[in-house]
Amino acid sequence: MIDNQKLAAALRSFAAERAWDQFHTPKNLATSISIEAAELLEIFQWSRGQQEWDEVADPSIRSKVEEELADILLYIIRFADKSGIDLERAAERKIAANAVKYPAERFRGSDRKYDE
Amino acid sequence: MIDNQKLAAALRSFAAERAWDQFHTPKNLATSISIEAAELLEIFQWSRGQQEWDEVADPSIRSKVEEELADILLYIIRFADKSGIDLERAAERKIAANAVKYPAERFRGSDRKYDE
Amino acid sequence: MIDNQKLAAALRSFAAERAWDQFHTPKNLATSISIEAAELLEIFQWSRGQQEWDEVADPSIRSKVEEELADILLYIIRFADKSGIDLERAAERKIAANAVKYPAERFRGSDRKYDE
């Protein structure tokens, strides 16, 4: 369980205590999510073939991954909080929409989606 | 509350039913998070000055934002699930680390962080 | 004049001398361009309103900007070289296509493009 209300409240206090709310515009938060996403991607920048999941188990890689995922999560919680969006509901809707968009019987064993 | 275990399980079934697990390498999921983050950013690409939060309240912008935030959330939940990372704990650790890194009394009313 | 043939040849030698050609797959180079683009963006991450061009004239900002632009340019020259794409011709075509897509008389003084 991710207690996003509690995390959002912590981020709200954090920003208020530093008077940083003024920096948290939609464009700046969206920018920040992109930057953190690129930092996650950088961990896998030069992999030949593909690094597999057991490589992520390496403690030094794992702790970097953990940190970048946390940064991204915190920024999307902050973005959702500032804009009054219910993340849980948005995620559930999206899963339901994807089930309609990609019917299992049609896409099973196929990478068609990935070529479109 | 974001029930990330339930969402992770739904994503697991979703991938299994379509035999898409093979595509969900660390690099591909990190790539996907960056792509979705850029789609969120695109909503604010050309804003002069900064679009403010009341503009995000516009229903057509809001529903795009909601969708992109959901995509990002689902991909980080999937990434965390594949790598056995506890997102809730990672987020709490990160907030604690930030409190140490940016002491309120030193950064209050200042944008020094942003210039460093 | 950007002598992209000369720069491409220099990058080719650089990779050959280090046996790095094996890392320069399409996906890895595309990943690298995204990462460098995010580093450029990071310079403007927290700007309130928008930093204007005179702020980029600040020597420390300017030298960071210069470095990130160079990184991006070198990676797209490398990508074009590996895939046999003529960048000059591609850029000219794109300008011509944009002139058709956004007729001046229809878009003049309007930010419609930016709202679409």
Next chain:
Amino acid sequence: MIDNQKLAAALRSFAAERAWDQFHTPKNLATSISIEAAELLEIFQWSRGQQEWDEVADPSIRSKVEEELADILLYIIRFADKSGIDLERAAERKIAANAVKYPAERFRGSDRKYDE
């Protein structure tokens, strides 16, 4: 040869004819480069292993790649033009700096750079 002065002049006229110069702030152009970079990356989003260069030779992939590379090139030329940066010189400096940073004898046949 990429005639960046000619391309910069074309972009200048293009923006002037549409009164779009006002949108071309440093942050907006940096944002645009990131978005175009993500569109290039999207072409390779789901590749298992790595797509190789002969796959980029496929006409439909190639034409998308060409378009995204052109977009990125045009935006960095525009960014350099607005900030008075000499791209050719920046690229030459960067190659020289990389030669110092990664001595061939130390990095040859090694992917150490990529693990750092």
